[in-house]
Amino acid sequence: MHVVGTLAETQPDDGDFAGRTEGLTRRALFDRARGTVHHEVVHFELAPDGRIDRHLHAFEQGIYVLSGSLAVDLAGAREELAADDYLWLEFGVAHAISNASGTPVAWLEVSAPNPGADLEDTVVTEGAGAAPEVPYRRGHFDVGDLPEPSDAILAGAGANVGGASVKLLVNPDLGASQFVLMALRYVPGGSIKEHDHAFEEGFFFVEGEIEAVLDGATYTLGAGDYFWSGVEGMHALTNRSGAPVRWLETQAPQPPSRHQFRYRGDWERLVGPG
DSSP: OEEEEEGGGSOOOOGGGTTSEEEEEEEEEEOGGGTOSSOEEEEEEEEEEEEEEEEEESSEEEEEEEESEEEEEETTEEEEEETTEEEEEOTTOOEEEEOOSSSOEEEEEEEESOSOSSSOOEEEOOSOOOOOSSOEEEEEOOGGGSOOOBSOSSTTOGGGEEEEEEEEEESGGGTOSSOEEEEEEEEEEEEEEEEEOSSEEEEEEEESEEEEEETTEEEEEETTEEEEEOTTOOEEEEOOSSSOEEEEEEEESOOOSSOOOEEHHHHHHHHOOO
C-alpha cells in the first residue's frame, strides 16, 4: 500500500487545533485517515504573528523547519528555530508555537505512535504536562553534513544502493524511541533497488526530481511532492535527472537491528530457478 501526493493539492484542515490557533494552515500529508498505522507527517505553515495555543500530545514528535523561523515555548524555555533546525519532543511535554517574524514559517511535524487512536491524544491545556529528565533535544542540518555519495550507506545493501548520502537527524541518539527522521540525497544515477520493510516510510522531497516505483506503479516526483509506503510495500527509487535530488525521510516504528531491508533481487537469487 502507498500514498502519493503534492503539497499544493493537499487540502488544509486544522484538525485538533480548530479554534485554538491564529494564522495556521495545516495539511496532513499522510495519516490514519489515509491508511497509515504507525505514524503521521503533517505540513504546517504559520503566518506572521500567528500562534498555536499551548498543548500536549500522547506521542513523540519531531519538528523540522523548512523555511522561515518560529518559536517553541516548552519546559520553561523558548527555542527559536530557523530553516533546517529540528526538534524532538518527548511524550506529554506541553508546548506552544508562535511566529513573531515578518514572514511565514513552514515546517514538517512527525508524530508516533500514530495520532487518532481511541485516546484523546492531543489536548490544548494550560496544565503542567509531563516533566521528564530530557523533555526535548534540538539540532541543525546543513547539506554539507551529508557524506560523499556512496554505495555503502546501508549495512548489507551490497549492490542494491548507489550514489546515495544519508544523515540521521532524529533517532535514538537524540532521544526518540518511536520514529526516525533523516535527510538523504542521490546524485544523478543514484538509486536503491526494489525492496520492502517491516516498518512504514514517508518521503517529502525538497530539491530535484526522482523516479519512484511503488507497488509496481511508476511516479516522477519533485520538490513539494511526497509519498508514504506501508509495511511490506515494495518500492524503488532512481535519480534519472541531471541534478541531485534531496528529501526528508521518516521511518516508524524504528527499524530492527537486523534485516531492515528485503531486496527482491537478492531473494530471487537466493531461491534460484523454480
